[in-house]
Amino acid sequence: MSRFAWAGVAALALTSSPVLAADDQGFYVGAGAGIFGIEVKDFEVGLDFDDNDTGFRGFGGWQFSEFLGVEAGYSDGGTASETIGDITVDLIEADVDVDVTGFDVYLTGTLPIGEMFYAYAKAGVMFWDADISATVREDDGEGGVITTQDSFSDSGEDFAYGAGLGMNLGEQASLRLEYVMFDVSDADADFLSANILWRF
Numbered sequence: 001m002s003r004f005a006w007a008g009v010a011a012l013a014l015t016s017s018p019v020l021a022a023d024d025q026g027f028y029v030g031a032g033a034g035i036f037g038i039e040v041k042d043f044e045v046g047l048d049f050d051d052n053d054t055g056f057r058g059f060g061g062w063q064f065s066e067f068l069g070v071e072a073g074y075s076d077g078g079t080a081s082e083t084i085g086d087i088t089v090d091l092i093e094a095d096v097d098v099d100v101t102g103f104d105v106y107l108t109g110t111l112p113i114g115e116m117f118y119a120y121a122k123a124g125v126m127f128w129d130a131d132i133s134a135t136v137r138e139d140d141g142e143g144g145v146i147t148t149q150d151s152f153s154d155s156g157e158d159f160a161y162g163a164g165l166g167m168n169l170g171e172q173a174s175l176r177l178e179y180v181m182f183d184v185s186d187a188d189a190d191f192l193s194a195n196i197l198w199r200f
Helices: 003-022
Strands: 026-042 047-063 068-086 092-113 117-139 145-169 173-184 187-199
Touching (some): 026 092, 047 092, 068 187
Antiparallel strands (some): 026 047, 068 092, 092 117, 117 145, 173 187
């Protein structure tokens, strides 16, 4: 092969390498929906709250390489509702509603499985806000019921982590199924969701 041919092959390799690398890098956005659950167990006071609602999440991220990236998003967990206690047995009961929203930031690790599938894990921080409201009904001892209402809000940040499986739909679109867990004050929260993302 002549020196000119070798030079052409070398030039082609040099110019094509960054393009190949770019397939594993870049910005993406996505959205998802699924089951957002809240669980509170306090055996000292007999509190046992466990319910879920439809949750939604929008997110964006940057893939540094085929294996490493960062991601940030906003989640709305809907309203988890449950009646705690039984006025006919305990002489008191409460309808409790819990609304949770939050911003999250994750470091992500991805493991390709062939060209079409991949597994990933992520760990980071959830900055959450929780609104709790309760309607309490109490037996007044004279055949009547005393009804009171109360509500309060709380916020904080806690460690969050999760994992998922993805399926590529061509070079830009992807479907993901993921499960994430974190704490909300004294409650355990989890989010099982199906997501679609688009790479740029």
